[in-house]
Amino acid sequence: MNDNKTNINWYPGHMAKTKRLVKEQLDLIDIVYEVIDARMPYSSKIKDIDEIIKNKPRVLVMTKYDLCDKVETAKWIKYYEEKGYKVVPLDLETNCNLKPLYRVTDELMVSINEKRENKGMLKKAARVLIIGIPNVGKSTLLNRLVGKKAVETGNKPGVTKNLNWIRINEKIELLDTPGILWPKLDEERVAFNLASLSAIKEEILPLYNVCEYILNTLYEYYPKQLEDRYGIKEIAEDIADTMDIIGKKRGCLVKGGLVDYDKVITVIMNDIKSYFKNITFDRVDNND
Ligand SMILES: Nc1nc2c(ncn2[C@@H]2O[C@H](COP(=O)(O)OP(=O)(O)O)[C@@H](O)[C@H]2O)c(=O)[nH]1
Numbered sequence: 001m002n003d004n005k006t007n008i009n010w011y012p013g014h015m016a017k018t019k020r021l022v023k024e025q026l027d028l029i030d031i032v033y034e035v036i037d038a039r040m041p042y043s044s045k046i047k048d049i050d051e052i053i054k055n056k057p058r059v060l061v062m063t064k065y066d067l068c069d070k071v072e073t074a075k076w077i078k079y080y081e082e083k084g085y086k087v088v089p090l091d092l093e094t095n096c097n098l099k100p101l102y103r104v105t106d107e108l109m110v111s112i113n114e115k116r117e118n119k120g121m122l123k124k125a126a127r128v129l130i131i132g133i134p135n136v137g138k139s140t141l142l143n144r145l146v147g148k149k150a151v152e153t154g155n156k157p158g159v160t161k162n163l164n165w166i167r168i169n170e171k172i173e174l175l176d177t178p179g180i181l182w183p184k185l186d187e188e189r190v191a192f193n194l195a196s197l198s199a200i201k202e203e204i205l206p207l208y209n210v211c212e213y214i215l216n217t218l219y220e221y222y223p224k225q226l227e228d229r230y231g232i233k234e235i236a237e238d239i240a241d242t243m244d245i246i247g248k249k250r251g252c253l254v255k256g257g258l259v260d261y262d263k264v265i266t267v268i269m270n271d272i273k274s275y276f277k278n279i280t281f282d283r284v285d286n287n288d
């Protein structure tokens with residue numbers, strides 16, 4: 001077990017460069033789309049975001065709405081709205097409707113354009129920057145906005161290059177390279193949520209411990225799903241006993257009938273990536 005897991009520094013150096021670039025570009029930007037994962041609206045939020053973007057108008061875009069627990073996510077939407085955020089939940093994958101995002105962007109531009117008109121200046125298109133931690137869906141959002149596959153999506157954070165603007169429509173221009181910033185990895189639960197829901201590279205935390213965390217969290221919040229998938233009604237005192245049950249059920253065995261824990265880990269990590277739906281791992285009550 002990595003004792004130093006609360007100080008993980010797994011980001012390549014270009015992230016520091018991005019942070020500096022984001023700060024430099026802020027003067028050119030009217031609106032920030034801060035992208036978070038609806039399954040972990042607290043854990044996937046950027047650390048120090050307020051210090052980085054100051055009072056810049058901001059939309060909190062909650063991606064992966066198709067995968068989250070709508071009941072818990074509704075509480076998070078309320079939580080952030082009460083803090084003054086404009087929140088737009090989006091399913092970018094199966095049923096993408098960007099109208100709510102356009103509407104909120106328009107609303108934010110009204111006061112910016114009013115100020116311009118008062119100074120005798122012309123109305124302008126909103127200049128938007130997408131930012132977020134790795135794997136929350138920044139590139140996917142950008143592609144949806146642009147309307148064609150312009151940016152590679154996947155599990156590798158993009159490398160920052162020169163900054164260019166893309167015209168989305170007559171009202172919105174987008175910085176072509178999303179800003180990749182840091183999550184709050186100094187909080188252990190956050191690091192485990194990110195490792196569980198694949199927003200950080202898996203090798204950062206020991207996978208055995210990540211699986212233990214996943215099983216415990218599913219048991220706490222979604223016992224029915226845990227039972228339906230693995231036939232487990234309780235989590236054993238020693239997590240290995242629970243892994244044994246899953247391993248036997250799923251045929252993760254080595255010669256002699258012993259359970260192959262590496263295979264069990266693979267089963268659980270695959271299931272959390274592509275089988276379990278309607279799950280949200282952050283709870284509003286834990287963060288007040
Ligand atoms: N189901 C689902 N998957 C999404 C959604 N948005 C992004 N993804 C997936 O999440 C992964 C990371 O997305 P990507 O745009 O590369 O994230 P980035 O690192 O923030 O640019 C990809 O496999 C996407 O297909 C969404 O709304 N729903």
Ligand SMILES: [Mg+2]
Nearest residue numbers: 138139157158
């Ligand atoms: Mg990307």
